[in-house]
Amino acid sequence: MALQLAHGTDWSTTLARAVAATPEAFDSAAGSATLRNLIQGDWRPIGRPSPLTTGVDGSTLANLSRLDAETALTAVRHAAAAHRDWAATPLPERKARVVAALDALTEHRDLLAMLLVWEIGKPWRLARADVDRALDGVRWYVDQIERQTAGREPLPGPVSNIASWNYPMSVLVHAELVQLLAGNAVIAKTPSQGGAVCLTVAHALMHRAGLPVALLSGGGEELSEVLVRASEIGAVAFVGGRSNGGKVAAALLDTDKRHMIEQEGLNAWGVWEFSQWDSLAGHLRKGFEYGKQRCTAYPRFVVQRDLVDDFLDVYLPVVKSIRFGHPLAVDSPGDALPELDFGPLISAAKAEELHRKVDEAIRAGAVPLHRGKLSRGRFLDGQTVGSKALSAYVAPTALLAPPGRSRLMHAEPFGPVDTIVVVDTEEELLAAMNASNGALVASLACDDEELAGKLASDLQAFKVGINKPRSRGDREEPFGGRGASWKGAFVGGDLLVQAVTTGGADERLYGNFPQWSALPPNV
Known part of the structure; x- marks a missing residue:
């Protein structure tokens, strides 16, 4: 007997649910959609269309709208202005808006997970776990953020996030929400290979909650110079392969920007x-x-x-x-x-x-x-x-x-x-x-x-x-890499908040930096 699609899980139905949940983020037509970019405080229908395909069955899911470097720079400058206002926002207000975003994301948890199934091929159980890990992890930070930010200030500019496609929620959105809690506006680049629709819905919900977020699509060659080197950027968080990570690290050599560059390694x-x-x-x-x-x-x-x-x-x-x-x-x-x-x-x-x-x-x-x-x-x-x-x-x-x-x-x-x-x-x-x-x-x-x-x-x-495996870990457990697998500040728990805040001119971050390397306590 031939296998069939489970009821209600086809892409047309899933896409329709996404558009109905966040119509402001899509230019939609019958059975298809083009994703807008969240820049300058609004969802804008600009950019060069580029098809998104899925490995699940080889079909086209939607279209990205790829921006050029000039448009991306304008978006970065607007994010820098939003960052100044957000950094001055009292912590209780920041917490309230992040919690509102978490509540909205939780309401749409199954939609976000189904988008991950189609976009990046995750089995249903693992897709839901990706969403849940993001939401549960950030709620822990909500409870800890007053202690974690005591005596510390947000960065001088927004955090630029360039992440791979494999964990859109539990790595990228999780990191962004913690960065926002700590007082930073955030900019994210959608991965070119997968996860863009899920991230579009998630960022629409975050934006509705009043969070200063930007979501840009475009090629790495077109946008990396802006998203890494622009003077307005306060920190760069990168997750990807060694080739692209090395280019990001090289671009930061003559700057003093905070950076967290996670690269591959043969575990x-x-x-x-x-x-x-x-x-x-x-x-x-x-x-x-x-x-x-x-x-x-x-x-x-x-x-x-x-x-x-x-x-x-x-x-x-x-x-x-x-x-x-x-x-x-x-x-x-x-x-x-x-x-x-x-x-x-x-x-x-x-x-x-x-x-x-x-x-x-x-x-x-x-x-x-x-x-x-x-x-x-x-x-x-x-x-x-x-x-x-x-x-x-x-x-x-x-x-x-x-x-x-x-x-x-x-x-x-x-x-x-x-x-x-x-x-x-x-x-x-x-x-x-x-x-x-x-x-x-x-x-x-x-x-x-x-x-x-x-x-x-x-x-x-x-x-x-x-006699057991190790994983990325969140909350109390730090995360980083040795050798060529990591460059910059270690993250996870208190270290993630320290990486995106400042504690004085003499502060030394734990990390894997060119000039020195240090491990946090108990690692």
Whole structure:
């Protein structure tokens, strides 16, 4: 029996709900829409139309309106004026407006989540978790902000946010709302690959609550100079790859702007003198959530040679049982949405790039331990291998011993592809886990926690888990990176507020800066 779309989840219905909720943010026609830009305090129908497609089935969802640099600069200057007024707004009023925005976002929680399903391919459970994490996280800051801002002032200019597509709510909107609580106006650039409709609805609700927010669309080459270097900008928050992150960092070298630049790193899980295999299996499965398209995924396993057989006995059944496919495909229209580990990658181009990297590694000598088949996924009738509707999907893949010249040996795949490296000594373990010159997280599976702690001290990762994974973390727990995975101030909890406020001329932020590097207490 062919799978069908769950009732009421088709894109036309979802888009109509978005337009009905926030009509001011759309130029809409029958079955389609063009997103407006939120600049100069209003939603404006200007910019060059550019289609937004989805990896879910290859269809076009809507059109972005891409701005040029001159228009973006005008928007930045208006945001700077709004920032001055907002910085002078008493904290109780700022809190009240942020809470009003949170209440509106909560009311539309399921719409925001369904937009994420269509735009970036997140399964329903994970899409709702992305929205909930943003809302719950900011409510914690609302309760803490008086303590966090005591003796501190907002930045001299608005915060510019340039974020990737994979966590529009729990990373981008979450950060913006905290920046607003701290007294800063905010500017956000919509990701070009996905999440723009969700962000448009979210920012419309934030704007209605009286928050000084701007949302701009445009290419990085067109807008980065303005959104990074404009003198009016008080801080830059960037989430993305090392290539673009490096360009942002280079553009800031001759400035004193606050910055938080999160870049990719090859997060590794080392297995050394270990026997607790049952506990590892659950971690392995959870690691495939969202196809490993997240900054804290673990795509590299470094395994002691004597333990390879035991590791594979646990690992291979897990990877072969991963559930993937169209995130809205059900047996009957009235059925509940499927419980999948992941859907498509963000685009057909990303899927093709990942296929090339896998083929390259195998030709160079990597051993294909497992190459999943798309035929095992859950897809709608018409989504067949070779069709445009299936072009963004990649089945789980595991490679043993990627060669040193392979791109998969040193770089994060950002997809459901694992590499396994076999080592004989502790020194080899550390070298293989540090292959990408810095990472955000790492973990060690080791029965001797004292030994694991000693090994962890030599890992170039910001957070290291002992017999457990590490994640981004919010609230009390800081977040950052080591080496090339991060540049600038660390964030999370009190450090996020400190990064977007000032505490005096002699203040030293915790972070990974060119001139010095420091870790916050208890990290």
